[in-house]
Amino acid sequence: MSAQSVVPRFTVITLGVAEMRRSIAFYASLGFARKFQATGEAVAFFDTGGTVLALYPWDALAHDAGVPDAPRPQAFRGVTLAWNCRSEAEVDAALASAVEKGANLLKSGQQTDYGGYSGYFADPDGHVWEVVTAPGIDVGEDDRVHLPA
Known part of the structure; x- marks a missing residue:
């Protein structure tokens, strides 16, 4: 296979x-x-819709x-995961839901300088998520992000 025939694609995020x-x-x-549960707790896979x-x-x-594997970073790692929403109300609801389930709220939902609305939470291991519109x-009816051409 030549380098010209390689098609780049983003398939898995491993945390x-x-x-x-x-x-x-x-x-x-x-x-x-959760999918492919035969892996038990050795590795866990979740379907995210894309x-x-x-x-x-x-x-x-x-x-x-x-x-x-040490020292493990305590500071910002320079990476965020994003959860795009359809509305400000959905951002607030997603943030509240994540916190209710054990996330740490880093920044509540607020207006952004680019005309959007976002907030941030960290999962139990400190991986940072932005929840944003x-x-x-x-965000289409299929719950996937659709970007303009």
Whole structure:
């Protein structure tokens, strides 16, 4: 296969987690459907409607990638996951739901400088999620993000 025939695609986001059982319960409680459960707690896969969210033990993921598993960062990692919504009310409801299920609210929903509305939460392992509605980015009836051409 030549480099010209390679088609780039984003298929899976894998998060390193400290406690598989806790993280599996958290993401299931958010409403993500767990798939391929035959993997038990070795790795967990969730259908997100377009890509897959995978959970894997932090130390095993670091070992697999060939990087040290400590020290674990306590500061912002320079990455966020996004949950796009149709309205400000949906942003607020999603933030409240995540916090109710064990997330840490980092920033409540508020107007953005680009005309949107967003807030942030962190999952039990500190992975940061932005919950947002943004002008020009539409969430369709299929719950997928649709970008303008």
